Amino acid sequence: MLTVAGVSAGYGSVPAVHDVSITVGEGEAVGLLGANGAGKSTTLRAISGLVRPTGGAITFGGTAIASMPAYRITELGIAHVPEGRQVFPELTVQENLEIGAYIPAARAERRRTLDLVFTLFPVLAERRRQLAGTMSGGEQQMLALGRGLMLKPRLLMLDEPSLGLAPVVTDIAFEKIREIHAMGTAILLVEQNAGRALALVQRAYVLESGRVVLQGSSAELANNRQVQAAYLGL
Amino acid sequence: MLTAVAQAIVNGLLIGGIYSLVSIGVTLIFGVVKIVNFAQGEFVMIGMYISFFLATRFGIDPLVSLAVSMPVLFVIGMLLQHFLIRRVLALGDMPQIFLTFALSLLLMNVALLLFTANYRTVETPYSEAAIHLGGITVAVAKLIAFVVAMVLSLVLWVFLHATDLGKAMRAAAQNRDVAMLMGINPDRVFAVAVGVSLALAGAAGSLLMPFYPAYPMVGQVFVLMAFVAVVLGTLGNVTGALIASLMMGVAESLGIQFVGADSGLIVVFAMLLLTLAVRPSGLFGGWTR
Numbered sequence: 001m002l003t004v005a006g007v008s009a010g011y012g013s014v015p016a017v018h019d020v021s022i023t024v025g026e027g028e029a030v031g032l033l034g035a036n037g038a039g040k041s042t043t044l045r046a047i048s049g050l051v052r053p054t055g056g057a058i059t060f061g062g063t064a065i066a067s068m069p070a071y072r073i074t075e076l077g078i079a080h081v082p083e084g085r086q087v088f089p090e091l092t093v094q095e096n097l098e099i100g101a102y103i104p105a106a107r108a109e110r111r112r113t114l115d116l117v118f119t120l121f122p123v124l125a126e127r128r129r130q131l132a133g134t135m136s137g138g139e140q141q142m143l144a145l146g147r148g149l150m151l152k153p154r155l156l157m158l159d160e161p162s163l164g165l166a167p168v169v170t171d172i173a174f175e176k177i178r179e180i181h182a183m184g185t186a187i188l189l190v191e192q193n194a195g196r197a198l199a200l201v202q203r204a205y206v207l208e209s210g211r212v213v214l215q216g217s218s219a220e221l222a223n224n225r226q227v228q229a230a231y232l233g234l
Numbered sequence: 235m236l237t238a239v240a241q242a243i244v245n246g247l248l249i250g251g252i253y254s255l256v257s258i259g260v261t262l263i264f265g266v267v268k269i270v271n272f273a274q275g276e277f278v279m280i281g282m283y284i285s286f287f288l289a290t291r292f293g294i295d296p297l298v299s300l301a302v303s304m305p306v307l308f309v310i311g312m313l314l315q316h317f318l319i320r321r322v323l324a325l326g327d328m329p330q331i332f333l334t335f336a337l338s339l340l341l342m343n344v345a346l347l348l349f350t351a352n353y354r355t356v357e358t359p360y361s362e363a364a365i366h367l368g369g370i371t372v373a374v375a376k377l378i379a380f381v382v383a384m385v386l387s388l389v390l391w392v393f394l395h396a397t398d399l400g401k402a403m404r405a406a407a408q409n410r411d412v413a414m415l416m417g418i419n420p421d422r423v424f425a426v427a428v429g430v431s432l433a434l435a436g437a438a439g440s441l442l443m444p445f446y447p448a449y450p451m452v453g454q455v456f457v458l459m460a461f462v463a464v465v466l467g468t469l470g471n472v473t474g475a476l477i478a479s480l481m482m483g484v485a486e487s488l489g490i491q492f493v494g495a496d497s498g499l500i501v502v503f504a505m506l507l508l509t510l511a512v513r514p515s516g517l518f519g520g521w522t523r
Binding site: 048049050069070071074075079080082086088089090091095098099100102103106107147151 | 398401402404405408409411412413414415416417418419420
């Protein structure tokens with residue numbers, strides 16, 4: 001469904017990723033692991049169109065998207081939940097969710113999707129009239145996830161959903177991500193916490209200094225000595 | 235004495251309504267597009283001349299020609315965003331300031347060339363009319379202008395809070411990149427924001443025409459007050475700009491009444507300096523509530 005082929009991208013003249021190739025199949029959950037600054041976020045930003053790739057090709061459902069503006073890529077069904085949540089702080093919870101279903105296709109089913117999101121995240125229903133910026137980090141992460149879901153995406157890209165969250169809150173967030181995946185949405189998960197990520201995804205890629213250095217099934221990577229030493233703290 | 239104070243407050247509130255249309259336009263462009271439009275006053279001037287010519291050539295009442303000046307300025311705003319502002323957005327503050335400042339000078343001088351420096355007035359049946367309420371005189375033309383200004387502000391508030399495009403505009407103002415991830419085309423939202431801002435300036439122009447003369451530099455009178463109100467009301471905050479505009483109108487009016495006819499602005503700027511010293515970020519919170 002998603003094919004990233006030999007993509008390079010970066011900011012200014014400094015490339016942050018070189019020749020990165022990854023794929024995500026329909027309904028698959030795939031991880032993108034690596035240390036801080038390895039190029040994980042840049043890879044997601046290149047896919048969603050926030051960074052223009054300087055080389056390589058990206059296709060989604062057979063459509064070439066590497067040169068499309070971000071708002072057009074969204075219309076194809078890629079939801080990108082950015083690093084640090086980035087909810088709209090001065091919109092209410094409900095307004096944030098409504099904006100998540102801004103594209104016409106999602107707007108048509110907005111009421112039903114909203115009910116679904118409120119069922120999945122009861123805390124958002126309770127706080128629907130609250131300004132998003134006044135919520136806790138964990139609640140904002142739930143809102144960012146819910147806002148991504150409002151698009152009814154075929155692919156949900158999550159950038160460090162555990163960032164800055166207490167372990168118990170991270171547990172809840174990952175449980176929700178698991179439920180979303182079980183509903184048939186493909187997931188591309190960027191995560192520094194490799195243990196948690198490998199427990200959720202079927203396959204993963206390991207990035208180092210902007211390049212893919214390892215890839216394989218979750219089981220293979222979890223048993224790989226290099227991964228264990230560098231990312232699993234074993 | 236009490237009557238004089240009440241009269242000054244009423245006068246201030248009425249003219250504050252006009253200031254609010256100008257300042258809401260400035261703060262909306264700043265909040266959404268992140269650019270300071272120094273030419274906002276010149277669009278008030280264009281609105282005035284549109285109503286002036288429709289009144290003198292076709293006998294159309296300025297309140298009716300509001301229906302012309304607003305859409306014309308909306309389109310001018312969309313074109314301004316598309317062909318000029320969009321091109322300087324990535325270039326930093328200086329080119330943006332030069333662009334809108336140059337536009338202000340250009341529009342004033344083109345108006346001088348086309349319309350001369352003469353003061354142009356429009357006489358309407360209600361231009362001299364007034365309502366007397368217990369010693370207080372309320373000029374009908376100013377009252378109409380105030381009421382229409384408040385209605386337009388309310389319509390804008392409803393647009394920003396109850397429509398998808400309005401919510402998209404607030405979202406884009408808060409985080410442009412993430413707004414794009416929601417499928418919002420920022421170019422389109424920015425063009426609408428500038429269009430709406432200029433339409434409000436045009437409305438201010440038409441509403442002024444029954445009681446205020448049009449001349450090429452007239453925009454400067456209003457843009458100065460608007461900028462004070464925008465800063466006091468917290469940059470980018472529409473409701474803040476509205477309330478601060480009414481306050482500035484009253485402050486100016488009280489200054490004229492009790493300090494001296496030429497001293498209204500002294501009170502206004504004293505308030506500005508005091509506010510900047512005590513609360514540099516303005517009296518209200520961030521972007522539009």
